[in-house]
Amino acid sequence: MDVGNTAFILISAAMVFFMTPGLAFFYGGLGRRKNVISTMMMSVTPIAIAIIMWVVIGYSLSFSGQGKFFGNLNHLFLNGVSETTSHLGNKISDMTFSSFQMMFSIITLAIIIGAVVGRIRFTPLLIFMPLWLLLVYYPLAHMVWGGGLLAKLGALDFAGGDVVHISSGVTGLILAVVVGKRKDYGRIDYRPHNVPFVLLGTAILAFGWLGFNAGSALSADSSATHAFMTTMLSAASGMLSWILIEKKLHAKPSLVGSSTGLVAGLVAITPGAGYVSIASSLLIGFLVSPVCYFAISVLKQKLDYDDALDAFGCHGVGGIFGGLATSVFTTPGLTSESGNFGLLYGSTHLLTAILIGILLTIIWTGVSSFIIIKAISYFMPLRVSQKEEALGLDDSEHKETAYPTFMGMDS
Numbered sequence: 199m200d201v202g203n204t205a206f207i208l209i210s211a212a213m214v215f216f217m218t219p220g221l222a223f224f225y226g227g228l229g230r231r232k233n234v235i236s237t238m239m240m241s242v243t244p245i246a247i248a249i250i251m252w253v254v255i256g257y258s259l260s261f262s263g264q265g266k267f268f269g270n271l272n273h274l275f276l277n278g279v280s281e282t283t284s285h286l287g288n289k290i291s292d293m294t295f296s297s298f299q300m301m302f303s304i305i306t307l308a309i310i311i312g313a314v315v316g317r318i319r320f321t322p323l324l325i326f327m328p329l330w331l332l333l334v335y336y337p338l339a340h341m342v343w344g345g346g347l348l349a350k351l352g353a354l355d356f357a358g359g360d361v362v363h364i365s366s367g368v369t370g371l372i373l374a375v376v377v378g379k380r381k382d383y384g385r386i387d388y389r390p391h392n393v394p395f396v397l398l399g400t401a402i403l404a405f406g407w408l409g410f411n412a413g414s415a416l417s418a419d420s421s422a423t424h425a426f427m428t429t430m431l432s433a434a435s436g437m438l439s440w441i442l443i444e445k446k447l448h449a450k451p452s453l454v455g456s457s458t459g460l461v462a463g464l465v466a467i468t469p470g471a472g473y474v475s476i477a478s479s480l481l482i483g484f485l486v487s488p489v490c491y492f493a494i495s496v497l498k499q500k501l502d503y504d505d506a507l508d509a510f511g512c513h514g515v516g517g518i519f520g521g522l523a524t525s526v527f528t529t530p531g532l533t534s535e536s537g538n539f540g541l542l543y544g545s546t547h548l549l550t551a552i553l554i555g556i557l558l559t560i561i562w563t564g565v566s567s568f569i570i571i572k573a574i575s576y577f578m579p580l581r582v583s584q585k586e587e588a589l590g591l592d593d594s595e596h597k598e599t600a601y602p603t604f605m606g607m608d609s
Contacts, residue, residue: 199282203289203417207298210413213406214301218245220402221308224461227395228454228507229315232590234391234600237315240323244307247327252300256331260299260339261286266347269340289417298413299343303335305410306362312507313370314377317581320595322574330369333566338365338559352538352547353555354528356425357414359469359521360559367514368560370505372567377580379504381587388506393453400457404433407464411471424532425471428479429464432471435483436463443491458512462490465516470524474540478527482520489519518556525552 222241229237248256253276263270273279281293288295307327314323338361340346342353348360355361380388390396411429415422440459444451463483467474474482494511505511525548528540541549574580581587586594593599 199284199291199294200289200417204291204294206418206422207290207294207413207416210409211298211301213409214298214305214413215245215406217301217305217403217406217410218242218308220399220406221305222399223395224399224403224457225312225315225507227392227397227399228312228390230388230590231391231601232592233316234592235598236320236591236595237311239596240311240315240318240320241308243324244304244327247324248304248307248331249300251328251331252296252303256303256336257296257299259332259336261296261344263340264345265340266350267337267341268346269336269344295416298416299339302358302362302410303331303339305406306335306358306366307331309362309366309509309513310369310373312509313374313505315506316380316591317587318373318377319578319580319582320591322571322578322580325574326373326570329570330567333570334365334369334563335361338562341558342555348551348555348558351551351554352535353551354473354524354533354538354548355469355521355555356472356524357411357468359517359524360555363465363468363513363517364521364556364559365563367510367512367517368563369567370509371503371514372564373571374503374505374510376568376571376575380506381584383504384502390454396454396457400460403461404464407433407468411468415472421472421532424476427476428471428474429467431476432467432479432483432486433460433463435480436460436466436487437483439463439484439487440491443488458490458494458508459487462486462512462516465513466520466523469517469520470528473524473529473532474527475529475532478523478529482523482527485523486516486519490516521552521556525549 222238225241226234226238258271258273259269262272279292279296281291284292341348342355342361408426412422412426415425437456437460440455441451444455466482466486467479490512493515494508498505526541528548530539530543533539538548539545582594
């Protein structure tokens with residue numbers, strides 16, 4: 199195996215891993231100070247769950263076998279996964295590929311919890327995570343990247359529009375509805391308690407995302423370079439677009455808003471980072487911010503669900519938009535499949551395949567997530583008591599405090 203490619207992918211894997219503590223800062227800053235430890239704990243726990251699950255069974259279910267929906271059990275505990283050769287046709291070894299893909303499962307789990315912070319108990323969430331990986335993440339990874347149904351249909355997903363963002367966003371929405379609203383939702387104004395944390399988390403996420411998208415080329419080549427540039431351009435235009443929206447609507451752009459716009463731009467470019475042109479990535483980032491802004495500021499209020507940190511509004515909606523944008527802007531010269539390019543260039547095949555992929559992801563994820571969380575609710579309460587919620591989950595769930603001098607409730 200090529201040493202340069204191996205080094206590039208291992209570095210990219212480390213960057214993707216770094217996204218999870220970055221998300222903990224992002225979510226922790228957006229939440230309330232009495233819940234910051236709880237929020238960060240829920241964000242980083244996927245590191246323990248997803249890595250162990252991936253080695254035991256996740257890689258095997260995702261990338262072995264030729265089934266339409268699931269892999270097989272041939273590589274339990276990474277048995278037979280070579281550290282020197284590739285049986286998947288990559289320029290890196292199977293073990294290197296597995297290491298990179300493992301990191302995606304961690305951050306996907308972490309994204310989900312943003313929808314239900316501030317009221318969900320830690321224990322049911324701990325049970326939910328491995329079940330969700332088994333029934334949602336691994337099947338989707340196989341269907342999209344492991345030669346399953348959606349791969350056979352030609353539904354392109356460069357770095358995780360379906361597998362990561364739509365699946366986590368839809369799951370967050372299901373959990374938010376089933377767990378219910380925070381007790382003061384709609385009556386008080388929830389404000390981020392630590393905006394510098396939000397910016398720190400955004401910076402770490404953006405850094406890791408370069409490994410996330412560029413590394414998905416699976417070799418240090420022109421495709422990785424292209425994905426790197428489209429990723430940063432979409433992030434920049436998403437950020438600028440959000441700033442302009444807030445300037446127009448509120449006259450005072452916010453740091454939280456600009457950070458959110460940057461993340462929305464990253465989400466939207468993920469499925470097409472290696473497939474769309476540089477100019478298209480600029481447009482994708484610029485257009486996703488108003489779409490996500492509408493979902494967060496209008497749609498959420500109209501449908502009256504409590505997606506606390508907008509996991510669905512940013513990742514779910516942004517991922518859907520990014521998939522549709524990929525079906526329109528994919529350039530013929532950037533895909534390896536003949537005829538599988540965007541609507542803008544005269545083909546409807548990719549649009550059809552991606553629409554099927556998005557719908558299947560939403561239905562599969564929504565139904566599976568609902569079944570898992572409802573089953574757990576029959577055995578234990580999903581949320582803390584009203585008294586514990588008022589006191590804060592840092593104390594009630596973890597007996598820790600981020601700010602020792604702070605006593606009592608905040609709003």
